[in-house]
Amino acid sequence: MTEPSDLLPNLYPVNDYGPVMKGLAIGGLGIFHVFLAQFAIGGGFLMWWLEWLGQTGREPLARKLIDSVFRVLILLSFVTGALTGVGMWLTSIQVSAQTIGLMVDSFHWVWATEWIFFWLEIAAGYAFYRYGDRLPGRTRLALLGIYSIAGFGSLFWINGILSWQLTPGAWIANHDVWAGFFNPTFWPSLIFRTIVCGVLAALGAAIVINAMGEFTRAERERLIHRISVFMLPMIAMPLVAAWYLAAMPADSRGWIMGGSMVMTLFVSISAGGSALIGGYAVIALWRQKQYMNGATATLLAAIAFGATGAGEFIREGARKPYSVREVLFSNAITPAQVASLREHGVTAQNPYPLRDEADYPTAQLRKGRLVYRSLCSVCHTISGANALDALMGGWTVDQKRMNVAMLQWTEGFMPPFAGNAEELEALIQYLAWENAGRPPAWRESNDPATISQIKMWLDRAGTLPAPKAQAAFAAEESR
Amino acid sequence: MTHAFAELDGSTLFYLALYVATMVLHVVFMQYTFAGTIVVAVAAVRRRFAPGAQRDIVALVARDWLPMAVSAAITAGIAPLLFVQLVYQQAFYTANLLLFNRWMAILPVLIAAIYAMYLVKAKHVDDARVRFHRIVRPAAAVATAVLVAYVALAFVENHLVSLAPAKWTEMYANRQSMLTSPDVWVRLAMWAVASLPVFAACAAWQLRLGACGADDADRTTASRALAVIALAGLVGDLVAAAAYGAIAPAFRAAAQGEALATGVALLGVALAVFAWASVLRARVLARTMLVLAGVGSLATIAGMTVVREAMRIAALSGTSSAPHAPPASGGFALFVLFALIGIAVIAWIVREVARALARGELVSDRG
Numbered sequence A: 001m002t003e004p005s006d007l008l009p010n011l012y013p014v015n016d017y018g019p020v021m022k023g024l025a026i027g028g029l030g031i032f033h034v035f036l037a038q039f040a041i042g043g044g045f046l047m048w049w050l051e052w053l054g055q056t057g058r059e060p061l062a063r064k065l066i067d068s069v070f071r072v073l074i075l076l077s078f079v080t081g082a083l084t085g086v087g088m089w090l091t092s093i094q095v096s097a098q099t100i101g102l103m104v105d106s107f108h109w110v111w112a113t114e115w116i117f118f119w120l121e122i123a124a125g126y127a128f129y130r131y132g133d134r135l136p137g138r139t140r141l142a143l144l145g146i147y148s149i150a151g152f153g154s155l156f157w158i159n160g161i162l163s164w165q166l167t168p169g170a171w172i173a174n175h176d177v178w179a180g181f182f183n184p185t186f187w188p189s190l191i192f193r194t195i196v197c198g199v200l201a202a203l204g205a206a207i208v209i210n211a212m213g214e215f216t217r218a219e220r221e222r223l224i225h226r227i228s229v230f231m232l233p234m235i236a237m238p239l240v241a242a243w244y245l246a247a248m249p250a251d252s253r254g255w256i257m258g259g260s261m262v263m264t265l266f267v268s269i270s271a272g273g274s275a276l277i278g279g280y281a282v283i284a285l286w287r288q289k290q291y292m293n294g295a296t297a298t299l300l301a302a303i304a305f306g307a308t309g310a311g312e313f314i315r316e317g318a319r320k321p322y323s324v325r326e327v328l329f330s331n332a333i334t335p336a337q338v339a340s341l342r343e344h345g346v347t348a349q350n351p352y353p354l355r356d357e358a359d360y361p362t363a364q365l366r367k368g369r370l371v372y373r374s375l376c377s378v379c380h381t382i383s384g385a386n387a388l389d390a391l392m393g394g395w396t397v398d399q400k401r402m403n404v405a406m407l408q409w410t411e412g413f414m415p416p417f418a419g420n421a422e423e424l425e426a427l428i429q430y431l432a433w434e435n436a437g438r439p440p441a442w443r444e445s446n447d448p449a450t451i452s453q454i455k456m457w458l459d460r461a462g463t464l465p466a467p468k469a470q471a472a473f474a475a476e477e478s479r
Numbered sequence B: 001m002t003h004a005f006a007e008l009d010g011s012t013l014f015y016l017a018l019y020v021a022t023m024v025l026h027v028v029f030m031q032y033t034f035a036g037t038i039v040v041a042v043a044a045v046r047r048r049f050a051p052g053a054q055r056d057i058v059a060l061v062a063r064d065w066l067p068m069a070v071s072a073a074i075t076a077g078i079a080p081l082l083f084v085q086l087v088y089q090q091a092f093y094t095a096n097l098l099l100f101n102r103w104m105a106i107l108p109v110l111i112a113a114i115y116a117m118y119l120v121k122a123k124h125v126d127d128a129r130v131r132f133h134r135i136v137r138p139a140a141a142v143a144t145a146v147l148v149a150y151v152a153l154a155f156v157e158n159h160l161v162s163l164a165p166a167k168w169t170e171m172y173a174n175r176q177s178m179l180t181s182p183d184v185w186v187r188l189a190m191w192a193v194a195s196l197p198v199f200a201a202c203a204a205w206q207l208r209l210g211a212c213g214a215d216d217a218d219r220t221t222a223s224r225a226l227a228v229i230a231l232a233g234l235v236g237d238l239v240a241a242a243a244y245g246a247i248a249p250a251f252r253a254a255a256q257g258e259a260l261a262t263g264v265a266l267l268g269v270a271l272a273v274f275a276w277a278s279v280l281r282a283r284v285l286a287r288t289m290l291v292l293a294g295v296g297s298l299a300t301i302a303g304m305t306v307v308r309e310a311m312r313i314a315a316l317s318g319t320s321s322a323p324h325a326p327p328a329s330g331g332f333a334l335f336v337l338f339a340l341i342g343i344a345v346i347a348w349i350v351r352e353v354a355r356a357l358a359r360g361e362l363v364s365d366r367g
């Protein structure tokens, strides 16, 4: 098993994303991928069920609908769904090669198993798409069943790995792949996503039904009422969400439930959007048998997209300061490395120099930039998204020194500062220089008193992340 | 003679073997796609300027099956993508990061390529819109070929960057690419020409099975076209490999070091040349000859994939990016179990479809 101590800081070159925060890259693509993939999975089950209704004479229009919806499903899910999936992988490498490396090392057989499911999905899907019109009913039903189960299988496997990042559970102690896979948030997360699959499939099908124009109004009403069954499990969503929250680490929960404005906003969007869709599905569609026209379905799908998006941001964000909880910080430093980096410095070993070295008037500023690149750039930019300029531009220099030295106290969702006092001062100078508009000359700051003051703050902060740092401090105080 | 693989431990060899096996699968589908887009583009352009030309059954089959082939290439690519990250993690990730935009571009490019493929095969416009025939279809066909070639280029550059740890720092500092190096282009050319016989062998089987409603007359025409494509590719392959060996000593050394793998690859070429020459002479897609051509192409792919690894191991051994197995992890039994189930289910699907089709018309032109 890869021991965290095997991972070196600065192992990989770091690209500059300009004003875009790295996390946004993966979040943005993640929304599309998750939305499309969940639509495709739910769509498979919907087709399967419709095929059964058709073959048993319960729904004479089923066949016609299946042929249309399946086309959309194939065009969207095979092409964009599969490629955004590969895209997620490649983006993860760009954002944090160490994180995806640890995931791949730890769960490679799970991923290899998922790969088999991909094959089943395309084999069954393509066979149905190309030859479905000439296959006997039994085979059609079987193909749709294989397609659906294979699609759900890929969700099942990846869900274990993604939920492990937030709650690795017993894996931390025993490194047992199944302890990590069936971790505390595995089931709530899987059930939640499964419900979403049904909702997206029903909304997608409603859009197709309205767009087809081959059905009479009465037929459309009947079909839409039928498919709305796929939205009913939304009733259970609040319960599953509560379960998920309960299984989350307390600090992550605290953060999304009010600790961070942005996160809380995302939670509200996600919950509000879901409530709206769920309420409409249960009351209007099911109870009152109302008709959902194309515009409403599209609007609801757009809301679902927003809610999915917010959900993905919560998932990505709630882990902070970790990319794998307790094991690896977002900036690819491990908890075990912090103490040694405090001593030896994070810039001591870095094969990758700055690309614009000549632009920096002093060696100290170059060092500061390297510190920023290694420790902060994964979550911050200088003047774009989550900009350090904006966050600390108004602080006094001592305030900056102290708050960065005590980073995990400043905000619990940041990792402890993993460099030495000289590097911290270099970082502060670099940020001030950026804030001043990168002037051609800048004074080196090398006052020994400043350095020893920073050392003191660093010692006070400790090398543990929040909330352990605070707990350790309190224990010390009470002695 | 040096054996690059001799220095690896059993566990690393095991993962590397899985990499090679799944990579061979990727190469088969990828080469069908690569050559297929070229064939379709050439046919579309020809048709554009010689509208009276008779229908080109080979291009029709390729055009019909490209979306499926690219889906298969992508799906097949995921397994080597997993294993390359296990065995060559640092080198592969570093190359990805150094290529950055050029690397990440493969995704939008592939999405565009696939939708362009659907456009090329769009049906309803066949008889109606002239503009579609004259402009959209040929343009989409050429675009598909260019886009897919870009993906191949990105993989080639990524691979060569991953083999050059000594250059990483400088490449990063000065934002260099390898695109100015002839190695990249010669290697890309090697992949491009090598894809032709693979495509020819697959398309020949499809035509034998009646794809796109091919009849005997179609097959006779196609046998010549396919043999020419394949033979040109096989000869081109030898020329490209010689050229690559001349400019890249590492490739030459790997090919010489792995004499067995190189021998298998060359034997494959010889088999395929024999088979296609006989097809060309007899003008029939004879079963035996197609089996030989297919086996020959597979042998070439397998041999070259092994040589490709020998070259990589030699480049990385002794560096911090030397190949190594991932830490032991549970789940292998699960993978084997599902792999067996998966193979059985896919075999069942193929059988069911084949049976149903045997009862009716063979291959539809839908989809």
Ligand code: HEM
Pocket (backbone or CB within 6 Å): A086, B026, B030, B033, B034, B070, B073, B074, B075, B076, B077, B078, B079, B080, B081, B082, B084, B092, B110, B148, B149, B151, B152, B153, B155, B156, B157, B158, B159, B160, B162, B187, B191, B308
């Ligand atoms: C039609 C699109 C594609 C084409 C034309 C293509 C082409 C290639 C080529 C030419 C190589 C060999 C590079 C070299 O040895 O220099 C290669 C390797 C590879 N391809 Fe593809 N590829 C395609 C799509 C994909 C996709 C979507 C994936 C991922 C799912 C993938 C995964 C791989 C992997 C993992 C390797 C091996 C890389 C290495 O060992 O360094 N390919 N591909």
